Amino acid sequence: xxxxxxxxxxxxxxxxxxxxxxxxxxxxxxxxxxxxxxxxxxxxxxxxxxxxxxxxxxxxxxxxxxxxxxxxxxxxxxxxxxxxxxxxxxxxxxxxxxxxxxxxxxxxxxxxxxxxxxxxxxxxxxxxxxxxxxxxxxxxxxxxxxxxxx
Numbered sequence: 840x841x842x843x844x845x846x847x848x849x850x851x852x853x854x855x856x857x858x859x860x861x862x863x864x865x866x867x868x869x870x871x872x873x874x875x876x877x878x879x880x881x882x883x884x885x886x887x888x889x890x891x892x893x894x895x896x897x898x899x900x901x902x903x904x905x906x907x908x909x910x911x912x913x914x915x916x917x918x919x920x921x922x923x924x925x926x927x928x929x930x931x932x933x934x935x936x937x938x939x940x941x942x943x944x945x946x947x948x949x950x951x952x953x954x955x956x957x958x959x960x961x962x963x964x965x966x967x968x969x970x971x972x973x974x975x976x977x978x979x980x981x982x983x984x985x986x987x988x989x
Contacts, residue, residue, distance in 0.1 A: 860986040885964035892951050894970045894983060896940055900980040903933050904987030910935025911988055926988050933984045937977030 868890055875882035907929035914921040943951070948966040957965060 847866070849855045856986050856989040858970065864983075869931075878926055881961070881964055883967070884961065885968045888952055888955055888961075888965035889968035889972055891955060892969055896973070896976045896979055899936055900933065900983030901987075903936065903980065904984045905927060907988045909985055929984050929988065930981050933980040937980045940973040940976035943978070944970045948973065 853923050868886070871886045871890075872883060875886045899941050908928065910929070914925050941946045948969040951969060952962045952965045
């Protein structure tokens with residue numbers, strides 16, 4: 840066991856930001872559901888329907904974050920000192936990739952909820968939730984990228 844202790848220390852040192860990011864990503868939906876439970880079944884349904892679309896933001900951020908890890912690792916391995924530039928570019932791409940979600944969240948959240956088969960009297964609350972979540976998309980994406988790139 841003593842032989843592997845340095846490896847475990849290094850793995851924990853490198854892995855804690857990713858683990859923490861995963862905990863916070865999971866906790867966001869859980870917190871939303873817990874809070875909406877106080878407002879009734881319609882609010883819980885709103886979070887459930889809106890979260891289906893919000894997962895696209897999470898997947899995009901995770902994909903960009905994973906790609907930035909690889910690129911930053913390559914630059915660090917080369918020793919040329921371009922890692923901050925790569926991280927800056929990844930963050931800019933993350934913001935730009937989040938902008939279509941903002942536009943979508945402001946213009947057509949009700950259509951996205953209807954696509955899921957929600958009845959007309961149910962559409963308003965999930966559409967409002969989706970608007971808020973999509974407007975925060977650029978910030979969510981850059982936080983995922985930044986956390987994964989530590």
